[in-house]
Amino acid sequence: xxxxxxxxxxxxxxxxxxxxxxxxxxxxxxxxxxxxxxxxxxxxxxxxxxxxxxxxxxxxxxxxxxxxxxxxxxxxxxxxxxxxxxxxxxxxxxxxxxxxxxxxxxxxxxxxxxxxxxxxxxxxxxxxxxxxxxxxxxxxxxxxxxxxxxxxxxxxxxxxxxxxxxxxxxxxxxxxxxxxxxxxxxxxxxxxxxxxxxxxxxxxxxxxxxxxxxxxxxxxxxxxxxxxxxxxxxxxxxxxxxxxxxxxxxxxxxxxxxxxxxxxxxxxxxxxxxxxxxxxxxxxxxxxxxxxxxxxxxxxxxxxxxxxxx
Numbered sequence: 001x002x003x004x005x006x007x008x009x010x011x012x013x014x015x016x017x018x019x020x021x022x023x024x025x026x027x028x029x030x031x032x033x034x035x036x037x038x039x040x041x042x043x044x045x046x047x048x049x050x051x052x053x054x055x056x057x058x059x060x061x062x063x064x065x066x067x068x069x070x071x072x073x074x075x076x077x078x079x080x081x082x083x084x085x086x087x088x089x090x091x092x093x094x095x096x097x098x099x100x101x102x103x104x105x106x107x108x109x110x111x112x113x114x115x116x117x118x119x120x121x122x123x124x125x126x127x128x129x130x131x132x133x134x135x136x137x138x139x140x141x142x143x144x145x146x147x148x149x150x151x152x153x154x155x156x157x158x159x160x161x162x163x164x165x166x167x168x169x170x171x172x173x174x175x176x177x178x179x180x181x182x183x184x185x186x187x188x189x190x191x192x193x194x195x196x197x198x199x200x201x202x203x204x205x206x207x208x209x210x211x212x213x214x215x216x217x218x219x220x221x222x223x224x225x226x227x228x229x230x231x232x233x234x235x236x237x238x239x240x241x242x243x244x245x246x247x248x249x250x251x252x253x254x255x256x257x258x259x260x261x262x263x264x265x266x267x268x269x270x271x272x273x274x275x276x277x278x279x280x281x282x283x284x285x286x287x288x289x290x291x292x293x294x295x296x297x298x299x300x301x302x303x304x305x306x307x308x309x310x
């Protein structure tokens with residue numbers, strides 16, 4: 001029984017189950033989309049309880065990880081998928097796919113970078129500093145990127161800033177109270193479980209609201225999949241090889257590679273639900289990338305074994 005519960009509560013099982021349940025429920029998962037902002041905010045509260053600002057002192061210790069993370073996650077990966085999205089989806093009737101790709105590109109990195117990097121023996125300090133640093137950087141970069149690539153007629157920068165406050169600032173403040181020495185041990189015991197099943201409740205409506213497009217528009221789904229295969233897998237593995245040849249250490253390579261290719265599909269999906277509830281095409285890139293992020297850690301670990309043995 002204990003072994004069964006361990007399997008059911010395993011991260012890969014929970015995320016895979018979310019993908020399947022979402023596709024099976026379809027638009028019946030809309031009620032979860034309506035509360036997705038609050039669900040993701042709860043996930044962020046528990047995710048940030050393990051983070052202490054004392055790790056950022058002196059400040060020079062965090063400038064390099066945050067600078068690298070911004071370069072890789074926003075400029076290299078983000079601008080690459082925007083460029084490819086513009087090439088394929090800039091015209092009607094496919095423009096909503098482009099909107100979804102821009103939402104994804106402007107999102108901060110996914111918190112999954114941290115456990116993935118730990119599992120593969122990456123640089124934990126780089127991962128933690130990069131993820132939480134970029135969530136703060138997102139307060140500036142996310143509205144700016146949306147304004148530059150979509151204009152203020154589709155998404156008001158003030159409205160997206162409000163979502164950022166709900167998903168980053170408020171959870172970070174609440175998590176400071178949960179770091180009280182008398183509370184933190186209990187929070188730490190349930191943190192992973194809350195995060196995993198919280199993501200389950202966010203991913204299910206992502207897949208559900210996009211299910212009709214998945215099955216009725218195979219062409220755009222294949223193009224979006226090809227975009228992420230190129231930018232996540234080809235660029236990601238290529239970056240690892242290049243930086244290895246330049247002499248960078250293995251822990252940094254792993255954490256920085258994960259930082260480059262991992263976007264918070266939950267954040268971009270919440271934004272899609274908030275501004276484009278009746279347009280399932282906008283949420284489709286977030287749904288597709290949810291699948292590829294789940295698979296990336298499997299293929300990346302296999303790549304590492306092959307590359308290091310070679």
